[in-house]
């Protein structure tokens with residue numbers, strides 16, 4: 665089996681918080697180009713799973729590999745650097761830095777991996793253009809609409825061309841129109857090869873954006889829908905540790921500023 669093609673490989677992952685069994689033997693593989701939705705009732709372990717994959721928390725037992733790298737073999741510093749370089753994250757409430765203008769929020773993600781400020785700002789400007797928010801570069805998060813904030817967060821997540829984009833309820837705080845636009849954006853990104861893992865309560869989001877749905881219940885995978893290990897015949901992972909596809913030139917298909925909120 666060609667393990668290089670798997671961006672995520674979880675092997676029998678358990679996570680206990682004291683007496684609470686948050687994950688109870690989850691095995692999951694996500695291939696390059698896949699769009700996988702993780703669903704399930706509140707408390708079933710979705711966020712815990714996301715945190716394991718992002719290296720924000722460690723399993724009690726079991727293995728987590730992302731982009732061919734064993735996260736369990738990394739110390740905290742290595743893990744933080746790995747996360748910055750190879751994993752993009754978007755959250756329900758955007759998690760932008762309120763004191764920084766929109767463009768700087770995105771540029772910072774590249775600067776933190778050692779990219780010079782000028783280059784980081786150029787990359788951020790390119791992404792803002794592609795995401796239809798070029799006119800909002802200097803705006804502070806407080807004056808942006810929810811949809812615009814999520815686009816800034818998407819730009820930030822894509823800055824380092826991550827192998828994996830993780831989304832935690834990405835439309836949960838948006839009105840239906842902005843939510844639709846963010847969904848379209850995620851679909852566009854996946855269509856150009858971006859591997860996605862989305863945690864959501866929203867069956868509509870899962871149905872539209874994901875080729876595969878994994879349902880958790882009490883910390884276990886209880887059902888899977890769609891094609892297991894579907895994957896697009898996209899660029900995949902060149903080598904472990906190398907960046908993912910990100911946004912190729914000249915930008916997102918069918919993306920136009922009119923679609924911004």
Ligand SMILES: Nc1ncnc2c1ncn2[C@@H]1O[C@H](COP(=O)(O)OP(=O)(O)OP(=O)(O)O)[C@@H](O)[C@H]1O
Pocket residue numbers: 681684685686704705706707708709710711712713
């Ligand atoms: N840091 C923690 N300390 C103690 N218990 C925790 C911690 N994180 C999660 N849990 C527990 O683990 C279980 C799974 O929680 P998790 O947040 O992963 O569920 P979830 O499916 O994401 O829920 P929701 O949909 O409500 O966000 C729950 O019982 C939760 O209370």
